[in-house]
Amino acid sequence: MLLVAMLLVLLSGLPTLALATSSSLEDTVHFLAGLEDRSTGTPGNRRAAAYVRNRLKSAGPEKLFSLPFTVPVLQASYAALYVGGATFELKPFIYNQITPEKLPPEGITGPLIYVGRGETSDFNGHEIKGSIILMDFDSGRNWEIAAALGARALIFVNRNTPVRSRFKEKEELSPIDFPCFWVEAASLEDLPARLERGEKISARLRGGLNWEAAVSENIGALFPGTDPELGQELIIVEAAYDASVFLPGAAPGADEALSISTLLELADILGANPPKRSFLLLATGARAQAQAGMREAIWCLTTSEKTLRKMVRGLKKERQQVLAWLEVIDQYRNRSLQPDRGSLFQEAIKEPLKKQIDALTTRLMQLRLETREGREAQIRELASHRLQLRRLSWRTSFTDMHPEEEKILQEITTLAVAEHRQVLAEIQAEQDMLQHLATLRSQLDRTTIQAVVSLHLSSQGSGLGAFHGGFLYPLRPMINRTSSYRNLNAALEQGAARAASDAPSFISFLRPNRLQPWQDLLPDRPQLGARWPAWPAWWA
Numbered sequence: 001m002l003l004v005a006m007l008l009v010l011l012s013g014l015p016t017l018a019l020a021t022s023s024s025l026e027d028t029v030h031f032l033a034g035l036e037d038r039s040t041g042t043p044g045n046r047r048a049a050a051y052v053r054n055r056l057k058s059a060g061p062e063k064l065f066s067l068p069f070t071v072p073v074l075q076a077s078y079a080a081l082y083v084g085g086a087t088f089e090l091k092p093f094i095y096n097q098i099t100p101e102k103l104p105p106e107g108i109t110g111p112l113i114y115v116g117r118g119e120t121s122d123f124n125g126h127e128i129k130g131s132i133i134l135m136d137f138d139s140g141r142n143w144e145i146a147a148a149l150g151a152r153a154l155i156f157v158n159r160n161t162p163v164r165s166r167f168k169e170k171e172e173l174s175p176i177d178f179p180c181f182w183v184e185a186a187s188l189e190d191l192p193a194r195l196e197r198g199e200k201i202s203a204r205l206r207g208g209l210n211w212e213a214a215v216s217e218n219i220g221a222l223f224p225g226t227d228p229e230l231g232q233e234l235i236i237v238e239a240a241y242d243a244s245v246f247l248p249g250a251a252p253g254a255d256e257a258l259s260i261s262t263l264l265e266l267a268d269i270l271g272a273n274p275p276k277r278s279f280l281l282l283a284t285g286a287r288a289q290a291q292a293g294m295r296e297a298i299w300c301l302t303t304s305e306k307t308l309r310k311m312v313r314g315l316k317k318e319r320q321q322v323l324a325w326l327e328v329i330d331q332y333r334n335r336s337l338q339p340d341r342g343s344l345f346q347e348a349i350k351e352p353l354k355k356q357i358d359a360l361t362t363r364l365m366q367l368r369l370e371t372r373e374g375r376e377a378q379i380r381e382l383a384s385h386r387l388q389l390r391r392l393s394w395r396t397s398f399t400d401m402h403p404e405e406e407k408i409l410q411e412i413t414t415l416a417v418a419e420h421r422q423v424l425a426e427i428q429a430e431q432d433m434l435q436h437l438a439t440l441r442s443q444l445d446r447t448t449i450q451a452v453v454s455l456h457l458s459s460q461g462s463g464l465g466a467f468h469g470g471f472l473y474p475l476r477p478m479i480n481r482t483s484s485y486r487n488l489n490a491a492l493e494q495g496a497a498r499a500a501s502d503a504p505s506f507i508s509f510l511r512p513n514r515l516q517p518w519q520d521l522l523p524d525r526p527q528l529g530a531r532w533p534a535w536p537a538w539w540a
Contacts, residue, residue, distance in 0.1 A: 024268075028055075028261035032241070033254035039245035040286045041073040041214030048241045052283045053219050055264045059271035061221035061281075065440050067300055068217040068433055069285075070426060071292045074100050075214075076248035079181055079207020081132075081155065083112065088187055091247045092209050093156060093180040095170045100209035101153075101179035107206030108132070108152050114195035118142030123149060132205050134192060137162060140169060143180060153179040153205055157192065167246040179208055182247055209248075215429065216242070216285030218297050221267055222443060227276040234447040236280045236301075238294060238529055239263035239455040240287030259455040278447050287529070291472060294454065294529040300437050301449065312434060319427050322420050329413050329420075332398065342396045352415040353393045360386040451488050454529030463505040466492055467518050470528030485510035 031051065035044035057064050079090040092101055114134040115122040119142065129150030135143060137156040146154050170180075185192070195201060219241075225231025241260040243253025260283060267281050284293030325348035331337045332345055364382055367375050388408060401409070468485055489510040496506040509518035 025261050025265055028264055029254060029257045032257040032260070033252040035252070037245065037249050037251045038241065038243035038253050038257075039073070039248075039251045040071060040216050040242050040289060040292075041075060041212065042251075044251075045216070045242055045285070049217055049219065049283075049285065052241050052260060052264065056219060056221040056267050056281065056283065059221065059264075059267035061267070061271065062224050063220075063222040063443050065220050065222075065436065065443075066217050067220070067296065067436050067440065068215055068429065069292070069296045070213050070429055071216055071286045071289050072211050073214045073286075073289065074209045074248075075212045076209055077207055080205075081181075081183070082107075082204040082206075083191065083201060086189075088183060088191070090155060090181040090183050090205075090207060091249065092207055093170075093182045094209065094246050094248070095167075095180055096172045096176065096178075098173065099175045099177050100211055101181075102208040102210060103153070103179055103206055105206075107204050109202065109204045110152050112191075112195060112201045112203040114192045115146070118145060120145060132203055134188075134195065137166060137182070143170065143178070147176060147178040151178075153181070155181045155183055155205075157183060157185050157188065159185045179205075181205070181207065213426070216293060218285060218293050218300075219283040220297075220440070221281045223267075223270040223275060223279040223281070225276050225278040226274050230276045231278050232447055233450045234278045234280055234444065235450060236282060236452045237263060237266060237455065238282040238284055238297065238452065240284045240293060240529075242285050242287055242293075244288040255458050255460065258457040258459055262455055262457060277450070280444070284529075287527075291527055291529055291532060294532050298452075298532045300440065301444070308434065308437070312431075315427050315430055315434075319424065322423050322427070326417065326420050329417055332409075333413060337398060339397060339399065342398055345398060346393075346396055348420070349409070349412050349416045350393070352412050352419060353389055356412070356415075357386055357389050357393070360389070452530070452533035454533075456526055456528050461504075463507065465506075465518075465521060466508040466510050467522070467528060468510050468530050469518055470531040471522070471525040472527040472531045 032038065032048055035047055037044040038048045039045060053064070053066070074094055076092045079092050081088040081090055094101075111127070111131045112134065113126050113128065113131045115126070116136055118133075118135040118139040123145065128146065131151050133146045133151045133154040134157055135146065135154055137158040138160065139156075143154050143156075191201075225233070239259040239262065240256070243251045243256050245251035263281055263283060270279055270281075282297055284297055286292035287294065324344065328337065328341055328345045329348050331341065337345060360382055364379060364386070367379050367382070388405065392405060392408065392412070398409075466489070489508050492506070492508055492510070496503075499506070507521070509521075
């Protein structure tokens, strides 16, 4: 609590005594962590957003606003391991940030093998290729051995209380297609022991992850300054309300909740003690998606009016194009398509056709690389179907078609209509966002952004640090940015001097310090939100 109190002193400039009576911080953390999964796109995330919105509203800001945005996230389907008549529920393990661990709808079948911690010697005597592997979670990156030996999938078996570092060490940034899952050892009953005794067991595995578009939102509260001159200066304080996730349904983010809880405390303080300078408190979503919420917020606040007008015109034009495609597809289905609209119809079905052709090409490559016999008939059938699709992609006239071609086109048009309607929904969401943005910018047009503070707090820390860097992406080291932080650094140092004698230590890295690089104090290499306001293009 002392840590948070000192931070609030630094941010608000109010005396410590005005902050010491706060008692809701712990309750806020407990509530947010109790949602079980606050990762973007989940019901828990939406409940967290509603809670944050209500808390900010109760603080009494002059303006409360919401900026929705869309971000791609990995969504899990039901996952289970079937052995005989037994079903063992699993969780997809999110470790690959490029290729989602996706199995076919019917799942996969193969021999089940338990390899303990997955050391090289643990694989001796087993036929790994085509099998489903059980491996202890405390195994480092030994899953790579199973993947290299041709295993079809892997299930991590957890026997202890997991720590974050065990998850982080398994992260993979290359597009390897190797589905991994997670299960508690107790849930498997005696299955690993049976496998260790040499029992031959075949199993079926289903489940996985898919990329889906999720709607998140940034929630802001504006507290105008009371001073006629200083009130035109705007301080932005940001914290995220989502949580990072490795196991779907198990992302309480208790430690991550401390930042947003502190932001809500600051809102209550500013509501009760109006500041001289204007404050904009931002509760951002999708921090776990490479700071998507912070990126959206900075873009919204700094993009030129000319660019926004161009976007509005572009969205309007795109919407008209999609509506024209839906109209021409409807004409084809009703057999009223005019010959001169054949080219437009071809444009309307171009993308679904291309995706079908690409999928068949990938499948044909896989079949031709396999050594099993009896694949020739299947290869010929798929190659013939691909040729039919390619011929359709070359056509601009769709009269006098063969019944088989009409059947294929019926399937393609169904896919095209679904895609175009999804695009229309996305365009509408973009237009709504721009409308919200116009309202926000009209409310901030009399202020100038002086500083952006992003909170990244942990209950495990013993002090406070001010950083202008982070590890999301590198900035050119030859460019001196520290001079821009001179005034902010001085203000924070003055605030730290006013803190109580028993307050935690405060270290500022806003000014250069060659004897103690700021990177040394952040061994976990966090993606700090300060990276985005530091990007010079935003302020050009």
